[in-house]
Amino acid sequence: MGEKADRIIAMMENTGQGFYSVVGIFALLMVWGGYAWYTQFTVGMQTTGLNDTVMWGLYIATFMFMIGVAHAGIIISTLIRSLNYEKLKPIARIAEIMTVSGLAMAVLSVVADIGRPDRILVLFINLRLGSPLAWDLIILSLYFAFTLFYLVISTKHDVSAISDRFSTRGIIYKILVPIQNALTPKDEHAYEKMLRYVAMIMVPFPILDSGMVVAFIFSLLGARPAMNVPYIGPYFLLTALVTGIASIVIVAVILAKVYKWEDMISDEVFATLAKYMQVGIVLILYFIFNQHFTFQYVGKPAFVAVSDLLLGGGAYSLLFWEMIWVGFILPLVLLFMPDIEKEMVFLASIFAVLGLWVNCILTVVPALTFPNLPFIWGSYAPTWVEWSIIAGIFGLGVIIYAVLIKVLPPVELD
Amino acid sequence: MTESLNRRDFIKVMGAGSAYILVKSMTPLGSVEKILKVEQGSETASGKRYGMVIDVGACIGCRQCIYACKAENNIPNDPQPMQWIETFEMDQSEPITRVFSVPPSNSKTDYTDSPNPGKWYMPVQCVHCEDPPCVKLCPTGATFIGEDGIVEMDYDKCIGCRQCMAACPYNARSFNWGKPELDDADINPLVPVRPNGVVEKCTFCVHRVREGRLPACVEACPVGARHFGDLNDPDSTVSKILDKYISATTLEEMGTHPKLFYINSGNKWLEED
Ligand code: SF4
Numbered sequence: 001m002g003e004k005a006d007r008i009i010a011m012m013e014n015t016g017q018g019f020y021s022v023v024g025i026f027a028l029l030m031v032w033g034g035y036a037w038y039t040q041f042t043v044g045m046q047t048t049g050l051n052d053t054v055m056w057g058l059y060i061a062t063f064m065f066m067i068g069v070a071h072a073g074i075i076i077s078t079l080i081r082s083l084n085y086e087k088l089k090p091i092a093r094i095a096e097i098m099t100v101s102g103l104a105m106a107v108l109s110v111v112a113d114i115g116r117p118d119r120i121l122v123l124f125i126n127l128r129l130g131s132p133l134a135w136d137l138i139i140l141s142l143y144f145a146f147t148l149f150y151l152v153i154s155t156k157h158d159v160s161a162i163s164d165r166f167s168t169r170g171i172i173y174k175i176l177v178p179i180q181n182a183l184t185p186k187d188e189h190a191y192e193k194m195l196r197y198v199a200m201i202m203v204p205f206p207i208l209d210s211g212m213v214v215a216f217i218f219s220l221l222g223a224r225p226a227m228n229v230p231y232i233g234p235y236f237l238l239t240a241l242v243t244g245i246a247s248i249v250i251v252a253v254i255l256a257k258v259y260k261w262e263d264m265i266s267d268e269v270f271a272t273l274a275k276y277m278q279v280g281i282v283l284i285l286y287f288i289f290n291q292h293f294t295f296q297y298v299g300k301p302a303f304v305a306v307s308d309l310l311l312g313g314g315a316y317s318l319l320f321w322e323m324i325w326v327g328f329i330l331p332l333v334l335l336f337m338p339d340i341e342k343e344m345v346f347l348a349s350i351f352a353v354l355g356l357w358v359n360c361i362l363t364v365v366p367a368l369t370f371p372n373l374p375f376i377w378g379s380y381a382p383t384w385v386e387w388s389i390i391a392g393i394f395g396l397g398v399i400i401y402a403v404l405i406k407v408l409p410p411v412e413l414d
Numbered sequence: 415m416t417e418s419l420n421r422r423d424f425i426k427v428m429g430a431g432s433a434y435i436l437v438k439s440m441t442p443l444g445s446v447e448k449i450l451k452v453e454q455g456s457e458t459a460s461g462k463r464y465g466m467v468i469d470v471g472a473c474i475g476c477r478q479c480i481y482a483c484k485a486e487n488n489i490p491n492d493p494q495p496m497q498w499i500e501t502f503e504m505d506q507s508e509p510i511t512r513v514f515s516v517p518p519s520n521s522k523t524d525y526t527d528s529p530n531p532g533k534w535y536m537p538v539q540c541v542h543c544e545d546p547p548c549v550k551l552c553p554t555g556a557t558f559i560g561e562d563g564i565v566e567m568d569y570d571k572c573i574g575c576r577q578c579m580a581a582c583p584y585n586a587r588s589f590n591w592g593k594p595e596l597d598d599a600d601i602n603p604l605v606p607v608r609p610n611g612v613v614e615k616c617t618f619c620v621h622r623v624r625e626g627r628l629p630a631c632v633e634a635c636p637v638g639a640r641h642f643g644d645l646n647d648p649d650s651t652v653s654k655i656l657d658k659y660i661s662a663t664t665l666e667e668m669g670t671h672p673k674l675f676y677i678n679s680g681n682k683w684l685e686e687d
Contacts (some may be wrong), residue, residue, distance in 0.1 A: 015478055044592030044610045046493055052588050055576040115574020115589065115611030123573050126554040133553035133577055176464075222547055222668055223583035371585045373538055373663055374521035 004264060005413040008163055010334035011259050012406055016221045018258070023402050024352070026395040031047030033392010036385045037112060045115055052369045053378025058386045060217075061360035063106050064236065067140075067214055068243025073147060073179035075244045077199045088272065090217045090265045090411055093157065095248045096154070097404045099147045102247075103140070105397040112389045129198075139213045143205050143302040149183075150198050151408070156180040156191070158409045172407055211237035216399060218363070221402040226295070226367040235287050241278035245354045246349035249273050251401070253346040255410065264411060270342040277345075281328050281352065284359075288324070302370065309366045315379065316366050319358055328353015448641040457563040458646075463617055465645040465673035466539055467655050471680050472639040474521065474526035475501055476534030477500065477616030485620060488605050490594035498616040499539040499631060504534050537640075539673030540565060540586040548578035557613070562644075562674060564618045566684075567594070579613060583668045587615045618642070619628035640672070645673065 040047050050057050073096035078090055098177045111117050127134050148250040159180060163173035184191050211233045219232035220225075249270060292311060295303035310320040329349035334340075369378040471480075471643040478497045482490065489496050503525040521536075528535065542565045547567060548557050556571035557578055578586045601607060604621045608614050619629035623642070627633075632640040643650035659677040 044493070044590070044593035051583065051591075052579065055589060071444075094536045096599050115576070115577070115613075116572065116609075119571075119573045122571055125556055126555055126556075126571055131551055131553040131577070133551070133575060137553075217577070221553065221580050223581055232662045368580065372668075373585060374504070375500070375523070375585055 004411075005161075007259075007261075007414060008409050008411050011166060012162070013166070013199075015406065019402070019406075023399055026398040029395030030392050030399065033389050033395060035189065035249065036388035039387065040112070040385050041117070047383060049381045049383045049386065051378060051380070053371060053375070054365055054380035056113070056364050056368060057380050058361065058382045058390060059109050061357070061364045062211075062390055063109040063113070064214060064240075064360040064363070065243060065357045066102050066106035066109060066331040066397075067210055067241035068102075070099050070106055070143075070147075071095075071210065071240050071244035071245045071354075072248045073099030074104065074202050074206055077240060077247065078203050079152075081196060081199050085272065087266070087268055089247060089271055090261075091252045093408065093410050093412055094252050094405075095154075096147070096151055097401060097408065097410065098247060098251060100151065100404065101145065101397040103144050104400055105393050107140070107144075108396065109390070112393070118410075131385055132213065132220055134180065136217065137214040139205075139208050143209060146202050146205070147197070150195075150202065152176070152180060153184050153198065154195055155408050156184055158413045161413055162409065165348045169407060183328060198200075206237060206240060210240035214240075216369075223372065224367045225300070226306040227363075231287070238280060238283055238287065239356055239359060241355065242277060242284065243352045245273050245276050246356070247279065249342075249345050249349040250353065254405075255405075256342070261411065267342050270345045271340060274345045274348070275342055276334050277348065277352065280334050281335075285324075285328055285332075289379070302372075305370045306366050309369065310362060314366075314370075320362055323355045323358040323362065326351055328352070329360060331355070347405065416677035418441065437443045443530075458563045461646060462562040463646040463673070464564055464623060464642070465542070467620070467641040467651050467652050467661070467675045467677055469567075469655075469677050469679045470534055470536055470679040471533040471636065472637045473501075473635075474524065474637055474639075475500055475533075476636060477505055478634045478636055479537060479640065480655045482630040483616070484629035485600070486602055486605065486622075487600055487617070488594070488596055488600075488607050490596055492595035493592035496588045496590075496594075497613075498586075498614075499537055501535055503528065503530065503533050504536050506534060512651035529633075533582060536543070536676070537631075538586070538664070539674070541575075541584055542616075542618060543671070544671035545669060545675065547581040547583070547668075547670065551577045551581045553577065556617050560620065562624070564620050564623075565615075566617060566620060567612075567614055568610050569606060569608050569614070574611040574613065576613065583654045583665050584668065587613050589613050 005388075048057070076088055076092050076095040078173070080088050111120075116122075127137070129135075159173055159176055163170070164176055166173070184194060213219075215236040217234040218227045219229065221227050251264055253270070256262050292307050295307040296311075308314055309316050311317060331352040334344050334351075336347040337344060365380055369380070473491055474648050480497055480501065484497065487498065489498060491574050500523050502521045504521045525533075534665060544563070544565065544566050546557075546559065549559055552558075553575060554573060555569045556567055556568045556573070558568065560566045574589065579585075579589060590608050590610050590612055594608055596607060619627075619631075622629060622652060628642050629640075632642045641655055643652035644650055645656075647653060655677060656675060659679065661675040661677045663672040663675055665672075
């Protein structure tokens with residue numbers, strides 16, 4: 001093993017003050033979120049800003065968003081394995097670990113949303129296969145299972161290389177190594193093939209997730225005309241992929257800076273990702289334009305109502321235009337700068353991620369504010385409970401990530 | 415030879431069978447069969463198909479149905495006021511079957527005295543669709559079509575995901591945003607008190623109508639604007655009324671096929687004005 005491998009192992013071994021304080025801060029966030037969730041569970045969901053008209057809000061929007069974050073791993077491994085972008089290899093593991101914490105955050109966001117999380121068992125016993133929620137449950141479980149499986153088998157060499165170097169953490173490797181050996185063939189050639197196949201099986205998952213089952217939760221609502229449109233699937237897929245790429249950039253830049261891996265994760269990696277983001281954001285803007293243009297031109301009340309709420313003077317128009325300018329156009333400008341450096345890509349990604357999250361909220365909420373019958377229009381403002389639970393979920397996601405990079409080498413050793 | 419044939423047949427049957435099951439599971443209401451039949455959804459397990467007719471010409475907007483419904487069905491005021499029925503005061507120019515008007519119409523639910531000149535009154539509630547989107551989307555079967563076509567709730571199965579509320583074009587469903595607070599003395603023992611975190615809605619007073627009684631709102635209406643009965647029985651009040659008058663349902667374009675019909679028997683009190 002070379003000098004790079006030694007540096008990675010050193011990073012895993014030497015856990016400094018900085019690491020503990022970061023984990024500590026996010027742990028506090030988690031505890032706070034836990035307290036908020038306890039309040040919501042005991043007092044009831046009256047503690048949220050949700051109501052009988054706008055019955056879905058921040059939680060469901062964050063679920064959509066986190067599914068996008070969870071696509072990080074698949075995007076990178078697809079690019080590496082099917083398009084032969086070998087130069088992205090250094091960030092492959094970083095992205096795969098993100099899938100795990102992204103999915104965990106997505107699932108928790110849904111759990112936060114349902115009124116009776118204590119009845120999870122009731123759900124499993126009575127699961128109706130005709131419900132889109134059931135499809136989500138099945139596809140996301142498969143996704144989670146495959147991701148974990150891939151992470152376990154793909155770290156075989158790395159784990160066996162470091163398994164005897166740690167004392168306290170050693171116990172994990174003692175369990176992990178036999179599992180890895182049992183799951184994978186001895187023969188190196190066969191092992192490589194297996195990795196490739198498992199990675200290939202996972203390629204369609206973003207389409208199945210964001211592009212289909214997650215989108216179906218919204219697009220199958222005949223009662224909400226602005227959601228009940230066929231393009232929701234492709235649009236969700238697009239936003240989720242851009243979310244995935246932007247979140248890899250953020251995490252990879254932070255890790256490269258903190259652990260001084262700039263030589264390993266080259267600027268070229270970020271320049272490549274920046275290109276994908278450019279295309280993605282342009283396509284998103286194209287979707288948004290087409291959507292509102294059609295809504296406004298045709299002028300059907302159910303569509304115009306939602307469109308007006310966003311475009312002009314409505315309760316959500318400030319947020320909408322902020323999303324367009326700060327969340328999409330500003331990053332686009334940053335990404336099109338000549339000789340782009342990773343700091344710039346990082347900044348663009350931060351803005352883009354915020355924009356994409358707002359986009360999720362604006363997909364869910366405005367379409368629900370309009371009742372079909374002449375009821376009063378709904379409104380929604382998240383409460384401290386909702387913000388705290390989301391913050392807590394984010395804290396947990398960061399902690400899962402931080403722990404995983406201390407256990408599995410975040411950059412492949414060889 | 416025969417063996418291989420058998421096997422092929424078997425595979426065919428299996429293929430067709432699983433395709434059928436797949437389609438069936440995705441269209442849980444058996445829409446496949448419905449499409450093949452000319453008449454939609456008139457078959458129920460018990461042969462009965464309960465429906466309601468509201469006469470908007472007679473309705474004076476007095477809200478007696480709302481109060482009777484609340485008392486009958488243990489609908490709480492705390493922690494948040496809840497109603498299964500709502501009554502709109504409508505402008506004369508406004509039709510029954512309507513989707514969205516932008517900007518919002520002059521219809522309102524917070525009128526204080528009624529009836530007012532130039533207005534008519536439209537009570538709304540769960541319309542007990544033949545093809546209810548809530549039932550289609552519910553992940554646990556907590557909301558389902560009962561033996562007599564009533565769209566019912568099983569409060570023990572509901573996980574509170576609110577998918578059904580998002581799916582309901584009529585906004586007929588309410589969520590328990592907290593634990594309902596009711597006076598013990600006011601509780602009707604025939605109706606379950608709901609727990610925190612589940613969805614509820616009009617049940618057509620299933621506990622009464624299956625005993626041969628009328629729903630509480632129908633009994634309470636002082637002007638006889640509400641009628642209830644078996645739509646499959648040609649001699650029932652509702653069938654006779656629907657034979658006699660032109661009727662309408664709300665939001666027909668949603669494809670839900672409501673069993674709550676509206677008629678106008680002749681603008682009784684509007685004409686006096
Ligand atoms: S809230 Fe309850 S009844 Fe409604 S879809 Fe979810 S589980 Fe079914």
